[in-house]
Amino acid sequence: MTNNNPLIQVKNLDLHFGAFHALKNVSVDFHAGELIGLVGDNGAGKTTLIRVLCGIYTPSSGEVFFDGRKVEKFHPKLAIDQGIETIQQSVGLCDNLSIARNFYLGREPLKRILGIPFLDFGTMREKSSRVIRQFGLRENVSADDEVERLSGGERQSVKIGRAVEFKNRVVIMDEPTNHLSVREREHVNELAVQLKEQGLLVIYITHDIFQVHKLADRIVIMENGEKVADASTDSMTAEELEEVIRQGGRVVEKREAV
Amino acid sequence: MKQLIQSQGFGAIVGVAVMLAVFTVIDFSGWWTVQTVSNVTQFTAILAFVAMGQALVIMTKEIDLSVGSVYGLAGVAFITMEPTLGVPGSLVLALIIAAFAGFLQAVAVVKGQLPSMIVTLGGLFAARGIIYVWTGGSVHNFSPAARSHPLTRLLGGELFGIDAAIFWLVAVGAILSLVLWATPFGNRLLATGGSRESAESRGVRTDRIKIAAFVLCSLLAGFAGILTLCNQPQTHVTLGENMELEAISAAVIGGCLLSGGRGSILGAILGALIVVSFRYELIALGAPSSWYITFVGVVLIVAVIFNQKLARFLGHSV
Amino acid sequence: MGLSAAKPLIRRHAEIGIFLIGAVLIVIFASTSEGRWANLYNIGTIMQMTATLGLMSLGVALVIGTGEIDISVGSTFGMGALTYLWLAAHVDPSIAALAAIVVGAAIGFFNGLLVTWTRTPSLIITLGTLMIFRGIAIALTEGFSFSIPYAARKGWSYFLLGGDVFLGFNTALYWLIAVLVVLMVMLKAMPFGNRLLAVGGSVESAHSRGVRVERIKLSAFVLCGLLAGFAGTLEAGKLGFADGSMGRLMELQAIASCVLGGCLLAGGRISLPGALMGAFVLSSIQSYLVVTGVQPQWFVLILGVIVVLAAYGDKSLRQWALRK
Numbered sequence: 079m080t081n082n083n084p085l086i087q088v089k090n091l092d093l094h095f096g097a098f099h100a101l102k103n104v105s106v107d108f109h110a111g112e113l114i115g116l117v118g119d120n121g122a123g124k125t126t127l128i129r130v131l132c133g134i135y136t137p138s139s140g141e142v143f144f145d146g147r148k149v150e151k152f153h154p155k156l157a158i159d160q161g162i163e164t165i166q167q168s169v170g171l172c173d174n175l176s177i178a179r180n181f182y183l184g185r186e187p188l189k190r191i192l193g194i195p196f197l198d199f200g201t202m203r204e205k206s207s208r209v210i211r212q213f214g215l216r217e218n219v220s221a222d223d224e225v226e227r228l229s230g231g232e233r234q235s236v237k238i239g240r241a242v243e244f245k246n247r248v249v250i251m252d253e254p255t256n257h258l259s260v261r262e263r264e265h266v267n268e269l270a271v272q273l274k275e276q277g278l279l280v281i282y283i284t285h286d287i288f289q290v291h292k293l294a295d296r297i298v299i300m301e302n303g304e305k306v307a308d309a310s311t312d313s314m315t316a317e318e319l320e321e322v323i324r325q326g327g328r329v330v331e332k333r334e335a336v
Numbered sequence: 337m338k339q340l341i342q343s344q345g346f347g348a349i350v351g352v353a354v355m356l357a358v359f360t361v362i363d364f365s366g367w368w369t370v371q372t373v374s375n376v377t378q379f380t381a382i383l384a385f386v387a388m389g390q391a392l393v394i395m396t397k398e399i400d401l402s403v404g405s406v407y408g409l410a411g412v413a414f415i416t417m418e419p420t421l422g423v424p425g426s427l428v429l430a431l432i433i434a435a436f437a438g439f440l441q442a443v444a445v446v447k448g449q450l451p452s453m454i455v456t457l458g459g460l461f462a463a464r465g466i467i468y469v470w471t472g473g474s475v476h477n478f479s480p481a482a483r484s485h486p487l488t489r490l491l492g493g494e495l496f497g498i499d500a501a502i503f504w505l506v507a508v509g510a511i512l513s514l515v516l517w518a519t520p521f522g523n524r525l526l527a528t529g530g531s532r533e534s535a536e537s538r539g540v541r542t543d544r545i546k547i548a549a550f551v552l553c554s555l556l557a558g559f560a561g562i563l564t565l566c567n568q569p570q571t572h573v574t575l576g577e578n579m580e581l582e583a584i585s586a587a588v589i590g591g592c593l594l595s596g597g598r599g600s601i602l603g604a605i606l607g608a609l610i611v612v613s614f615r616y617e618l619i620a621l622g623a624p625s626s627w628y629i630t631f632v633g634v635v636l637i638v639a640v641i642f643n644q645k646l647a648r649f650l651g652h653s654v
Numbered sequence: 655m656g657l658s659a660a661k662p663l664i665r666r667h668a669e670i671g672i673f674l675i676g677a678v679l680i681v682i683f684a685s686t687s688e689g690r691w692a693n694l695y696n697i698g699t700i701m702q703m704t705a706t707l708g709l710m711s712l713g714v715a716l717v718i719g720t721g722e723i724d725i726s727v728g729s730t731f732g733m734g735a736l737t738y739l740w741l742a743a744h745v746d747p748s749i750a751a752l753a754a755i756v757v758g759a760a761i762g763f764f765n766g767l768l769v770t771w772t773r774t775p776s777l778i779i780t781l782g783t784l785m786i787f788r789g790i791a792i793a794l795t796e797g798f799s800f801s802i803p804y805a806a807r808k809g810w811s812y813f814l815l816g817g818d819v820f821l822g823f824n825t826a827l828y829w830l831i832a833v834l835v836v837l838m839v840m841l842k843a844m845p846f847g848n849r850l851l852a853v854g855g856s857v858e859s860a861h862s863r864g865v866r867v868e869r870i871k872l873s874a875f876v877l878c879g880l881l882a883g884f885a886g887t888l889e890a891g892k893l894g895f896a897d898g899s900m901g902r903l904m905e906l907q908a909i910a911s912c913v914l915g916g917c918l919l920a921g922g923r924i925s926l927p928g929a930l931m932g933a934f935v936l937s938s939i940q941s942y943l944v945v946t947g948v949q950p951q952w953f954v955l956i957l958g959v960i961v962v963l964a965a966y967g968d969k970s971l972r973q974w975a976l977r978k
Contacts, residue, residue, distance in 0.1 A: 096648070134862055155864035169862050172855030174922035175848070183852050184864040186845040196843045224666075399777070450965045451919055453723075453777055454909070458961035461906055465955025473951070581785055584778070594775055624796060626898065630789025637782035641772045 083146060085110045085247065085279050086131060091140035093126060093303075100126045101137070102303040108281065110247065113274040115290035115311075116283045118300035119323065124283050125167060127300065128250050131281075132164040133157035155184065161246025165237045167253050171225045178221040181206035181240050210239035214262045230257030238266060242273075249273050250281045255289075267293055287323065291316035299323055347646055348590045348606035355610055359617060374499065376609070376616050378567070381501035384608035385560035386579060387586035388512055389553030391604040394587055395516075396542075396549045397529040397596025398452035401580050402441060403557040405463035408576035410434040410558030411565045412467050415476045423485040427562060434558025435551050437463060442550035446543040460580065467573055478569035492566025501563045505605065508556075513601040525549060530597030557583075578632060585636040586611050588643050598647075611635060664975040668916030669928025671971050675914075676935050683942045690945040691938075698823055702816075702892060703937035704930070705826035706731075709885035710904060711911035711929040712837055713762075713878030718912050719841075720874045721854040721921025722769060722776035727882040727908055729787035730761045731901035734886025736791055738815075739800040739896055747811035751887045758883015759876050761787060766875030770868040784905060792898030801895030816891035826888040830930070833881065838926055850874060854921025906957060907936050914964040918972075936960070 084107035093101040101123050108114055118124050129135045130142065136152040143149065144160055157164075164170075171180050182202050189198040207221040213235035225233060234257050241249055251270065255263040271293055274280045284290050291297065291311055297319055299307035307322045360368065386403050393400045410430040417426035441459045445452045482488060491500055516522035527535035528542040535542050561576060588594070589610055590603025611632070618631055664670055684692035710727050717724040734754040741750035765783055769776045794800075807817050816826040841847035852860040853870045861867050890896050913919065914935060915928025939960075940953050 132862070134858075153864070153866075154862050155866060158864040164862070166859075166862050169856065169858040172852045172859050172922065174855035175852055179848050179852075183848060183860065186848055188845070195845065196839075197845060197848065199843075401781075444962055444966070448966050448969070450962070450969065454913065454919060454965050455962050457725075457906060457909070458958040458965075460958065461903070461954050461961070462958030465951060465953075465958055468951035468954055469949065472949075578785065581781060584781075588778075594778065624793055626789050626792035626796060628789065629792065630786045633782040633785030633787075633789065636785070637768065637774075637779055640774050640778045640782075641768075644772060644774055 084108055084143075085145060087143040088127075088131075089141045089143070091127070091130065091142070092138045093130065093135060094138045100303050101130070104140070104300075104303075104305050106298055106305055106308060108248075108279050110279050111274060111277050112296060113270060113280045113282060113294045115287070115294035115297045116281055116300065117285065117287050117290060117297055117319070117323065119285060122300040123303040124300050125252055126303070128164065128252060128281060128283060131157070131248075132162055132166075132250060158184065158244070162248040162250065163241040163245050164250040165234075165241045165252060165254050167256070170237050171233055173226040174224065176222045176224055177210065177215075177219070177228075177236055178202040178206045180225055180236060181210070181221075181243075185244070205243070206239070209243050210235050213238045213242075213265065214258070215239075231259065231262065234258055235262070238269075242269065245273060245278060248279045248281070250283070252283045253285075254282070255284075287320050288316050291319065346591070347643065348603045348610065351589060351610050352606050355613055359613065372616065376612055377502055378499045379612045379616075380605075380609045381499065381505040382560045382564050383579070383582055383586060383612055384505055384605040385508070385563070386557045386583040387590070387604040387608045388509065388601055389556035390580075390583040391587040391590065391592050391599045391601060392512075392516075392525065392549045393452075393553045394584075394592040394594060395525055395529045395596060395599045396546050397532070398445060398546060398549070399456065399584070399594070400438075400441070400550060400553050401453065401456040401584075402437065402459035402463055403553060403583050404576040404579035404581075405460050405467070406434050406437050406554045406576075407557040407561040407564075407579055408467050408574075409437065409463045409561075411561030411575050412471055412476070412571045414562050414565055415478060415569060415571045416470065418478060418482050423482055423487045427487065430562055431555060431558050434554045434561075437558075438551040438554025439547065441554075442547040445550070446546050464577075467575070471571065471573055473573055476571045478565075483569055488566045488569075491563055492569075499567070501567065504559075504563065508559075509601055509605055516601060521545075521548070526597055528596075578629060581632050581636055582608075582611050585632065585639050588636070589639040591643065593643065593647055594640070607639075661975045664971060667925065668918075668923065668968060668972060668975075669925035669931065670916075671967065672914050672916060672928050672931045672935065676931050676938075679935060679938055683938060687942065687945055691942055694822065696941060696945060698819070700934070700937045700941045701827050702824040703940065704934045705816075705824065705830040706885045706889045707904065707907055707911065707937060708830050708930045708933040709826075709833060709881045709888070710908040711915070711933045712833060712926055713881035714908045715912045715915070715917050715924045715926055715929040716837070716841075716850065716874045717776075717878045718909075718917045718919060719850050719854045719921060719924040720871050721857065722871060722874070723909070723919070724762075724765060724776065724780045724875060724878050725905045725909065726761065726765060726780040726783040726787065727878065728901040728903065728905035729784050729791060730758050730879050730882035731886040731889070731904050732791045732896070732898070733761060733787050734758045734883030735890035735896040735900050736794055736800050736886075737883070738887040738890045739802060739894075743802055747809075747815055747891070751811075751815050751884070751891075754887040754890075755880055755883045758886070759880040761883070762876040762879020763872070765879065766872035769875065770871050788898075788902075791900070795896075795898035799895070800890075800897070804894060807894060812891065816888035817894075824892060826892065829884075829888060834926060834930060841924075841926065846870075846873070851922055851924075854923075856922075903954070903957070906961065907933070910957060910961045910964060911936055913961065913968060916968055916971075918968070919965070932964075 086108040088104060088106045091101050091104040104127060116124050130137050133152045133154040133156055141148055187198040187201045188195040203221040215232055215235050238254060254266050258266065270280050270282055282290055282294060294311055296310045298305060299322055386407060390400060390403060410433060413433050414426050414430040417429055421429060441455050444450055444455045494500060524540045524545050527540055528545045532542050586607035587604045590600060590607035592599030615628060618628060710731060714724055714727055734757060737757045738750045738754040741753050765780055768779045814825055816824055818825060849865045849870050852865055853867050857867055886901060911932030912929045914932030915925055917924040917929060943950060943953055
């Protein structure tokens with residue numbers, strides 16, 4: 079499935095927040111058609127790394143290549159336009175807006191009347207509710223309801239539905255199964271595999287190595303802002319990888335030639 | 337050295353040094369004369385009182401826009417009530433009024449959970465409105481007897497040729513610094529501004545701390561108003577107008593971060609010195625008085641931006 | 655039971671509170687002033703006051719919608735009035751009005767640029783610019799008079815720009831209605847409005863969805879300055895003169911209107927009709943004090959108290975509506 083040119087290539091990435099060194103010289107390649115498990119304890123730098131990839135943070139130094147081209151400017155708009163869709167963990171929904179408005183935020187469908195761009199409310203309502211229902215939104219919740227009133231799982235389903243609807247080349251999922259029921263969790267995991275099989279790059283972030291080991295082609299482990307392991311799931315078992323996390327810091331680079 | 341740079345008042349110390357050097361070299365008005373220095377220090381002392389109170393409130397991550405009006409209200413109360421209550425009585429009453437104004441606003445902020453900005457903006461106008469209604473726009477004066485009252489002399493007179501306000505400032509400034517750095521109250525005040533949740537999780541009653549900060553701030557502003565009027569016993573409805581801006585500028589120049597938890601009393605005093613010196617220099621240069629308002633606006637913006645950049649440079653998350 | 659049925663409605667429309675207050679005040683004022691308040695002439699005056707204050711409040715509401723605040727509008731209003739009067743003496747008033755609007759927009763741009771570039775609290779920045787432009791306005795009016803005699807104010811441009819009455823109301827009122835309609839459509843039915851409210855709701859979330867947060871905030875400040883400049887133009891068009899203190903306290907009235915009208919200071923939830931109703935209520939109170947012979951100084955005091963009470967009332971109403 080994978081070819082030799084990585085879709086996303088991260089080289090010697092460093093990121094400082096004030097005095098805090100959040101990412102330390104991280105280098106990693108991601109290929110199209112791969113499902114990557116990005117694993118680590120809380121505060122290990124997983125979320126920080128993917129927030130660079132989806133343009134929220136600008137790195138202090140180091141380079142990111144997307145499809146062979148160096149990324150010069152970091153902004154979520156550019157990342158989304160390039161086809162990188164992200165399910166963020168704590169951000170992504172504005173409580174004060176309706177489901178439909180959140181769904182299409184930043185990419186609102188337009189209906190031009192006299193050349194003036196108006197929102198296409200019909201499309202927004204109909205499509206967003208249809209997509210989100212697949213991921214556990216109750217029937218009695220309307221697309222016009224404010225997100226503030228939704229439960230944690232329903233909020234998650236809005237984010238997942240949105241990523242699936244706009245998916246293009248990369249889908250990044252940050253703890254996607256949080257707040258979900260067992261059935262919804264399975265559905266999301268199946269979905270991640272499906273997306274991969276469609277040729278997309280899927281980066282799946284979790285702290286549960288056993289959950290993602292079953293799905294992923296490759297596991298990348300982060301610890302204290304550093305990449306400490308990068309191994310295919312064929313070459314290392316979940317137990318071995320868990321041991322790496324437990325020892326925290328022993329750098330392993332064991333990966334089959336691609 | 338690094339510790340010195342990171343101390344909150346450092347920017348202000350450098351600012352004062354540079355400013356004094358510049359005013360010495362480019363000397364239009366006779367900077368180092370007894371007259372100038374005495375005027376500048378007198379006004380600095382008054383503004384510094386208001387700025388110190390403001391600094392305390394900013395350290396708890398709130399803001400008090402009403403200090404100019406409270407300053408004016410205390411001053412007006414002091415002068416207006418003097419014929420009936422005498423100097424000591426009206427002094428106490430003026431301070432009580434000031435403290436009460438601070439307390440009311442603090443309760444609205446803390447118990448009503450409202451943004452301090454909007455509450456004190458309302459307080460700014462309410463207190464100013466009381467001044468208008470109370471005085472009816474007329475000017476009040478002290479009687480000759482009240483002017484020579486020992487308490488008036490103690491607050492507004494001179495000692496060894498130095499204005500009494502300076503001695504009061506040194507005393508109060510030293511006490512406040514001590515309270516801030518060496519008492520549990522100071523520690524809790526800074527913790528409240530730095531991280532309210534953490535402070536609360538350690539059992540700090542952050543609402544009480546905030547109320548105390550607001551009351552102290554209004555008390556200091558009221559005291560500054562009384563000091564002013566002991567020196568120049570004449571009220572005016574515009575007494576203390578725009579003073580909140582000067583006070584915030586001084587506190588910010590002195591290293592108070594608007595994001596709370598950081599600041600220094602010494603910095604606020606030096607910030608007041610900078611603001612007053614520039615005002616004096618501007619007048620000495622012959623600029624029309626209205627430019628002074630513009631100037632305060634510029635100083636405020638520049639101070640905030642500079643302070644923020646400095647804080648980011650030092651690695652604080654702002 | 656009846657009240658709890660209204661909860662969902664109030665949750666969405668916090669401005670209902672101000673419309674009720676407005677209705678109650680109208681009844682009280684009309685019945686206690688022996689016809690001095692509720693007559694056509696006085697209502698016309700209130701409408702004119704509401705129009706200029708309302709235009710400013712709409713702009714401030716947009717800025718509040720992004721979670722920022724603009725308290726420099728009082729000075730922007732004054733600068734707009736001075737620009738208009740200075741130019742109207744030389745060129746056609748319509749060009750002068752355009753220039754005043756550009757000046758207002760430029761001040762708004764300056765505010766927005768400082769806020770977004772330096773990431774400094776907008777309260778402090780606009781407090782600074784409030785002073786800066788107030789000082790400039792006073793300096794400009796020292797030694798110069800900014801007035802156009804009534805006899806010289808003839809023609810269509812003067813008529814349209816607040817100089818005269820149409821169908822019983824000052825023409826400023828019709829501008830206000832037009833602006834309200836345009837802004838409502840922009841806010842509710844266009845991507846700009848969606849993004850503006852998203853920025854106010856959660857900067858991080860809006861940013862993560864590719865919204866250019868800085869640009870949205872900047873445009874809100876520009877719109878706010880523009881409307882304040884235009885409000886100054888209309889006020890100057892009516893009065894025919896202006897001095898350096900023109901627009902003093904207007905910034906507080908504009909913010910009070912917004913808070914009264916159910917705009918959440920934290921951002922993300924605003925109501926433009928509510929802000930207008932707030933402006934109407936404040937203008938009504940001011941007019942009531944005048945016609946009943948109360949010292950006008952009381953208005954400053956009442957205004958300060960109203961701001962705090964409105965903020966508290968709005969918060970309580972919302973909390974009540976959110977409770978299940």
